Amino acid sequence: MRLRSLTLLAAAAVFGIAAVSAYAGEPLRIGYQKSSTLATLLKSQGTLEKALAPQGVTVSWHEFASGLPMLEALNLGNVDVSADVADTVPLFAQAAGAQLAYFAQESASPDAQAVVVHEDSAIQRLADLKGKKIAVTKAAGSHYLLLAALKKGGLTIDDVSPAYLTPADGRAAFENGKVDAWVTWEPFLTSVQQQLPVRTLDEARGLAQYKRYYLTSTQYANSHGDVLKVVFNELQKVGRWAKANPADAAKVLGPLWGNLPPATVEAANAHRTYDVQPVTLDQLGEQQAIADAFVSAKLLPKPVDAKAVATWQP
Structure with missing residues (x-):
């Protein structure tokens, strides 16, 4: 895919024809949950579709009841990226053999x-x-x-x-x-x-940081960096918008969250940072502590190295 895309772009430059996107016609399949606030806002606003249109990428949204089945779908290739999941979820996916890449995180909430x-x-x-x-x-x-x-x-x-x-x-x-x-x-x-x-x-304060992570497969991270960069940028933008416009965000989310009153949504969102940042391996220390706690409780089948994952950088 990468070599083919470079060849097409080089030909376009030489012959003066319009550049062809390496991803033209490809769908981006996004898994999300009801509590995936930023993904839900992006879906509602349609801003991600507009941002990916120049690359010829379409977007489809797939809702899951919780994070674990969503990452199972990611591991099976049924979705390309997962919207935010709690810090515990990737560890269970790793224990099941998933090849994961972290591409964004929301700072602790x-x-x-x-x-x-x-x-x-x-x-x-x-x-x-x-x-x-x-x-x-x-x-x-x-x-x-x-x-x-x-x-x-x-x-x-x-x-x-x-x-x-x-x-x-x-x-x-x-x-x-x-x-x-x-x-x-x-x-x-x-x-x-x-x-x-x-x-x-x-x-949870003092007991668990509660970070939420955005993930993809290592294969997708290696072959679709330009797409992930657009997703990352749009997540950052909508995160800043949600914090700057809590009432407007609540009006959008309330009906999608079971017709919750706007005041309830605002109060809930005040407890989340929605601060989207890149992920580096040296930031995964609590991930290891979480993994060790689950192994000790015999809730994970085997020890997990929390840093045995890929990280994509914007």
Whole structure:
């Protein structure tokens, strides 16, 4: 692909004909979640399609319930890039043999996760979670927060009964009293805090940084750098726009997030940085700590070297 594209461009220069994009006619398939705020805004605004049009690249959007199945689709070649996933998710994908490349990250947003219980619950401290049923999404950032919170309370994952549920199912189980606690992230966190009588048992600050990463395959990173550069630039732009225009962003996102009130969306977004930056291997220290915690809890099948990945630089 790369050699062919250089040949076409050279011929165009010599004969004075219009340059042919190396990617003309290729689709860019993007996986995203409801909590993928910047991807959702890009999809709504159509700005990425416009930015990629000069290269002849079209865009298709594919929604997933959570990050782990999205990276499974990436590994299988069913999507080309994944919008943001929590820091835990790439580690599970690595353990499954995925060849990943990090191409962007949102800087840490620890206030965007928490452990919540019902307001009238007898659970007053983390140690009281012993023997309780806790809703959490497998491999999500909230999964690591659960491990860290249990450790802080002198417990391990073996001391509780985790219920591995999607965010929607976790909310339903919590609301119906089928679980004693729920570990979740934004916008689900602010939504339940504002709509139900709940207490925040513990927050992620001091326990988990909660970074979110954007990924692709190593093959795609090596062959489609120009496309990734456009995606990276548009993510940075829409991230700055979302922070500078919180009310406007809330009006767009509210209907897409289950008709959440604008005030709820604004409050949720205030807990996320939306600061998009490149990724370097020396920034993956907490990734290794997360991987080691999951191996220790026997939730990862084997040790993972968090730095055994590629990073694409803009």
